[in-house]
Structure formats: structure tokens, C-alpha cells
Amino acid sequence: MELNEHPNQMPIVTSGYLRSLVKAIERAHQLFHQQSAVLDQDRIHAVKSSIYVAMERSSIEVEHLLAVRRTLRELLCLVSIQSDASWKERQEAIKVLEELRTNVPA
Secondary structure (H helix, E strand, C coil): CCHHHCCCCCCCCCHHHHHHHHHHHHHHHHHHCCCCCCCCHHHHHHHHHHHHHHHHHHHHHHHHHHHHHHHHHHHHHHHHCHHHCCHHHHHHHHHHHHHHHHHCCC
16 A cells, blocks of 8 residues: 555645645735725734634644654664564554554655
């Protein structure tokens, strides 16, 4: 099975995070490039809300990436001892690989 064929595959950076980031940037850009001398408080609030959403989603993305990093470190250790690995260690390595296939796209 190819890495990108796994049915439960989750992208490294989710499209929801990217959409929220682009939305926050665009709204802030529009706010600062607005020609009107009077800024609508509702519009300011909407921009702030977009930024908060992007910040929260970035935290979720960071947690996911850190989990992938921990799994990669575990895999590195298992690969390092591969020549002397016991059957149990080999099974653990296979389990770690499947976890990575589930969480990392090609």
C-alpha cells in the first residue's frame, strides 16, 4: 500500500487551518486598506474573531505535528536497532509505520 492510499489519511496541514489563516489575513488586509475614516466595530470584531480562529487552529496543527515528530523519533530508535531487533521490536516498528501512514500524506 502506498503512503497516499491509506483510507484514514490526514494531511499534515489541514485545509481548514489554511482556510482560516487565509481568511484572517484577507480580513485584516481589507481592514487596514479600507479608505473609510470610520471603522465599523462589527467589522473589527469579525477580523479579530478570524484571527482567534486561525490562532486556535494553528495550535491544533502544532499539536498534530509534534505527535508526528514523536512518532518519527520512535521510528528512528527502532530503525537504529533494526539489525538486533527482537520480534516484538519489529512488530512495534510496523505499528509505528502504520500510525505514520495514517497521519501523514505522501
